[in-house]
Amino acid sequence: MCIRTCTTDGVExxxxxxxxxxxxxxxxxxxxxxxxxxxxxxxxxxxPMNSVEEIKKxxxxxxxxPESPKQCPFAAQRKVFKGKDKFIKKYEEIMNQNQNSEPxxxxxxxxxxGFLGKAVAxxxxxxxxxxxxxxxxxxxxxxxxxxxxxxxxxVIMIGVVLYLYSIxxxxxxxxxxxxxxxxxxxxxxxxxxxxxxxxxxxxxMTFVSGLSLYFALPxxxxxDVQRVLFPxxxxxxxxxxxxxxVIFVKHHPVExxxxxxxxxxxxMSLALMLELLIRLYLTPPLLRLIDEKKGIEQAAGVxxxxxxxxxxxxxxxxxxxxxxxxxxxxxxCIAMGNVITMGCTIMHxxxxxxxxxxxx
Numbered sequence: 001m002c003i004r005t006c007t008t009d010g011v012e013x014x015x016x017x018x019x020x021x022x023x024x025x026x027x028x029x030x031x032x033x034x035x036x037x038x039x040x041x042x043x044x045x046x047x048p049m050n051s052v053e054e055i056k057k058x059x060x061x062x063x064x065x066p067e068s069p070k071q072c073p074f075a076a077q078r079k080v081f082k083g084k085d086k087f088i089k090k091y092e093e094i095m096n097q098n099q100n101s102e103p104x105x106x107x108x109x110x111x112x113x114g115f116l117g118k119a120v121a122x123x124x125x126x127x128x129x130x131x132x133x134x135x136x137x138x139x140x141x142x143x144x145x146x147x148x149x150x151x152x153x154x155v156i157m158i159g160v161v162l163y164l165y166s167i168x169x170x171x172x173x174x175x176x177x178x179x180x181x182x183x184x185x186x187x188x189x190x191x192x193x194x195x196x197x198x199x200x201x202x203x204x205m206t207f208v209s210g211l212s213l214y215f216a217l218p219x220x221x222x223x224d225v226q227r228v229l230f231p232x233x234x235x236x237x238x239x240x241x242x243x244x245x246v247i248f249v250k251h252h253p254v255e256x257x258x259x260x261x262x263x264x265x266x267x268m269s270l271a272l273m274l275e276l277l278i279r280l281y282l283t284p285p286l287l288r289l290i291d292e293k294k295g296i297e298q299a300a301g302v303x304x305x306x307x308x309x310x311x312x313x314x315x316x317x318x319x320x321x322x323x324x325x326x327x328x329x330x331x332x333c334i335a336m337g338n339v340i341t342m343g344c345t346i347m348h349x350x351x352x353x354x355x356x357x358x359x360x
Contacts, residue, residue: 153280160242160276164269167249191247196350198240199345205233206338215307219299223290230286230334234279241272244348262342264351271344274337282334289327296320 106325297303314320
């Protein structure tokens with residue numbers, strides 16, 4: 001016996017198995033209006049005797065079809081993985097094209113990095129050789145005296161004071177000496193270079209580096225940076241001031257001074273004295289106060305703020321407040337001296353601009 005059933009489109013079908021398929025097409029993930037209709041059209045065009053067998057074959061093929069996405073939860077993931085693989089292949093192709101199109105830039109960067117590394121290594125070897133032949137040993141007694149005592153600072157300061165005294169005391173100079181010195185292009189170049197570097201470092205350290213780092217880094221990190229920069233900054237400035245003053249006095253003997261020249265020599269001498277005082281007598285205690293202050297703040301859990309200073313409960317600590325007041329006083333003296341030296345260099349810059357004839 002064959003059970004005759006009918007789809008929603010009015011097509012008659014036979015066989016119990018196909019009837020069950022038609023009754024529940026969603027169980028197989030089929031659309032009754034498409035799959036069964038197509039099978040019915042094939043049957044009607046063939047021999048009626050073979051209709052039952054054909055219907056059985058179609059039902060078996062339908063039941064063997066892959067499951068729908070609803071029944072296979074990994075089907076969507078397979079599509080995602082395929083799309084991801086395509087994207088990765090496309091990305092690799094683009095990167096390969098970029099690498100093939102720009103080989104020169106990568107080679108240049110590699111060469112520059114190699115050159116920089118070789119330059120740093122060569123400089124390190126040079127410093128090691130100098131230290132070896134000069135017998136510079138950080139553990140030696142001479143090195144400790146020169147770096148950790150105040151006697152070298154006193155010697156340097158006495159030498160500078162004597163030099164300035166010889167400049168401002170014409171009686172100590174031989175009157176029969178010929179003060180006419182020929183113009184030297186090399187000395188002029190050194191003089192202008194030292195002065196330009198001096199005033200440039202002052203403006204950079206005061207208005208760019210200091211303020212930028214203070215408002216961009218945590219306070220303790222900023223202190224660590226300043227500990228490294230402060231000694232080098234005032235050492236370089238003192239050396240540059242000395243070079244500028246020596247060359248200027250060489251080209252302007254004492255007997256030829258007028259009021260303007262005297263003011264310039266006095267300004268440069270004041271800048272040199274202040275930078276030496278700051279470097280030799282104010283910077284070491286400032287660094288020591290920074291270390292003590294930082295140690296107490298780290299123990300109390302403060303000092304990580306940026307662009308401000310919050311000491312929290314340490315304001316009730318007498319020992320910390322004493323260190324803090326000493327730090328503020330020393331730092332204020334250094335800042336005031338730095339501003340005065342900047343004023344002296346600006347005065348000399350105005351003097352040079354009046355004497356400059358390049359723009360005339």
